Amino acid sequence: MAAERLFERAVRLQLQGSGCEERRMYVRVSIELQSTSTPIHKRDLVVQLTDDTDPFFLYNLVISEEDFQSLKFQQGLLVDFSAFPQRFIDLLQQCIQEQNKDIPRFLLQLVSSASALDHKPVFLNVVETNPFKHLTHLSLQFLPGNDAEIKKFLANCLKCIKEEKLLLEQKLKKTEDDLTRQLNFTQQ
Amino acid sequence: MAAERLFERAVRLQLQGSGCEERRMYVRVSIELQSTSTPIHKRDLVVQLTDDTDPFFLYNLVISEEDFQSLKFQQGLLVDFSAFPQRFIDLLQQCIQEQNKDIPRFLLQLVSSASALDHKPVFLNVVETNPFKHLTHLSLQFLPGNDAEIKKFLANCLKCIKEEKLLLEQKLKKTEDDLTRQLNFTQQ
Numbered sequence: 001m002a003a004e005r006l007f008e009r010a011v012r013l014q015l016q017g018s019g020c021e022e023r024r025m026y027v028r029v030s031i032e033l034q035s036t037s038t039p040i041h042k043r044d045l046v047v048q049l050t051d052d053t054d055p056f057f058l059y060n061l062v063i064s065e066e067d068f069q070s071l072k073f074q075q076g077l078l079v080d081f082s083a084f085p086q087r088f089i090d091l092l093q094q095c096i097q098e099q100n101k102d103i104p105r106f107l108l109q110l111v112s113s114a115s116a117l118d119h120k121p122v123f124l125n126v127v128e129t130n131p132f133k134h135l136t137h138l139s140l141q142f143l144p145g146n147d148a149e150i151k152k153f154l155a156n157c158l159k160c161i162k163e164e165k166l167l168l169e170q171k172l173k174k175t176e177d178d179l180t181r182q183l184n185f186t187q188q
Numbered sequence: 189m190a191a192e193r194l195f196e197r198a199v200r201l202q203l204q205g206s207g208c209e210e211r212r213m214y215v216r217v218s219i220e221l222q223s224t225s226t227p228i229h230k231r232d233l234v235v236q237l238t239d240d241t242d243p244f245f246l247y248n249l250v251i252s253e254e255d256f257q258s259l260k261f262q263q264g265l266l267v268d269f270s271a272f273p274q275r276f277i278d279l280l281q282q283c284i285q286e287q288n289k290d291i292p293r294f295l296l297q298l299v300s301s302a303s304a305l306d307h308k309p310v311f312l313n314v315v316e317t318n319p320f321k322h323l324t325h326l327s328l329q330f331l332p333g334n335d336a337e338i339k340k341f342l343a344n345c346l347k348c349i350k351e352e353k354l355l356l357e358q359k360l361k362k363t364e365d366d367l368t369r370q371l372n373f374t375q376q
Contacts, residue, residue: 055342055346055347056339147334147335147336147338147339148335150335150339151244151335151338151339151342154339154342154343154345154346155243155244155342157346158342158345159243161346161349161350162349165349165352165353168356168357168360169356172356172363175360175363175367176367179364179368179370179371180367182367182371183367183370183374186371186374186375187374
């Protein structure tokens, strides 16, 4: 399996639950295109929502080429599977540009049917607000990660952060050595 | 709940499965005394086996004061619950002292009934080998962690390593600033 990371960024969004106040929070959106060629050629768009401050927050969406056909039909999309990821990323970028405005024109919403994010499916909506109405450009349903998926996700985070920590340790060692050497040289 | 960490160290042990070759590996043993006072006073000895190189390796043992009575009876122990943790740590220390010897007198064994560590219970044994026989000083049964337990363990690892990484970043920044300042001062 080959995986190509297309997008990864913490994005500010509006959280909406039933019967609770709206609030803003940052969610890390990662978009990957996974492809396998054996036994058959198959491509999946994998989108993950995580929260840097909450290790147990994980929502997944996997869109296969077949799934995309029904999504395309349901939401009246005019692009094909290949062009979809970049259009989705463009919409996210528009939301990011306006994420600190009081009244953003493009807004990312995370909508839950429960009162809190309580291991229920959620919808990620890209909503444009014009003087006339709210226009939903895209609405994607995400499923909460189960224990096995969260475990796998955390193991991967741990692997990455261990590598980053090792690099930092090496850089610190090198910085100390370099500057001490320069200092000794200058003092002579 | 209050938790007191009594021991934490990567210890070399001998892995034994049924029908497979023995091999040596490092396992991190952590021993904690957890106590709650509400609603009733209760103490548990919590022992965890993990592998720094495998995020999914987790074996747990929880010994309550009641559990300890049957362990004491089964294994003919002469100490009470309060004294047990330190005796266990003493035995581990004896194994650590000899862990790099070809023929150690005290050896830690991890024994699985399966051919590999395949999510089956395992026994952690402290075995002394004298000229006459193998003497098992202690044999404790551990259960493999389920997805939810591994998830919780990994989230905790991630939290700790993030803190360590932040401290490293701060130290690197300070080291660069300090030494650059000294260098500028010396060059003047």
